Amino acid sequence: MSIYKWLNRYVGKQESGFTLIELIVSITILGMIAVIIAQGFHLGFKAWEKGEAEIETVQTIRVLSGLIFQQLKSSYPYKIKIDDENVVVFKGDANSMMFVTTLAAPYPGGFKWVRYLHKDGILYYKEGFLPDKELLDNIPGDEEILETEVEEVSFQYYSKEEDKWKESWDFSDKLPGSVKVLISSLQPIFVNIPLSSENDEQKI
Incomplete structure (x- = not known):
């Protein structure tokens, strides 16, 4: 007995109705459509989550750039x-x-020292108040994590005397004229330091 005769025997054939195979095919198609729709929603939700995370990261980096x-x-x-x-x-x-x-x-007219360190994709921060007789001993260690997953942070320093940008700046008798700050994919910021040419100073 063929499969069609078997189906007709147990289901019957009505011109206005559906055969069992047609029902199975229809249900299968509907199931496939449901799976595709569900996958579409899932991918859309993942893309939305990723977009929100990227926006939050950019906003955080902008805040950090503003603070620096x-x-x-x-x-x-x-x-x-x-x-x-x-x-x-x-x-x-x-x-x-x-x-x-x-x-x-x-307090008004007071001072504090700050330190930024980028290492292994993490931006660290530390600060302390002045005067501090043990300043050089207190600088390293116990940094606070400001932000994780920061791909790139770099600093450059402009020397007015040499009229060029430098990769490092050591303790000297003056401040750099400007500092270039680059954080991840944001445009670098250039900060002119107003007191770089001032002779006034506060000592420990």
Whole structure:
């Protein structure tokens, strides 16, 4: 007995109805459509989640860039004595930077030092108030994590005397004229330091 005769025997054949095979095919097609729709919703939700995460990351990086910008704008040629020589507290390389700022100091006219460090995709931060007799000993270690998964952070320093950008800045008698800050995919920011040419200074 053929499959069609068998189906007709148990289901019957009506011109206005559906055969069992037609029902099975219809259900299969509907199931496939449902799966495709579900996959579409899933992919759409994943894309939305990724987009939201990227927006949040960009906003966070913009906030960090703004903070660094304001702190550098308020940087001050605060001097300490190292090896019997008075030097301005500003030191940096391509991945780290440490300086003194008046921004958000604990009291009007006060000072605090801040340090940024980018290592293994993580941006670290540390700060302390001045005066501090143990400043050089307190700088390294115990950094706070500001942001994870930061692909790139780099700093460059402009020397007015040499009229060029430098990859590092050591303790010296003055602040750099400008600082270039690059964080991930954002456009680099250039911060002109107002007190880079000032002779006024605060000592420990």
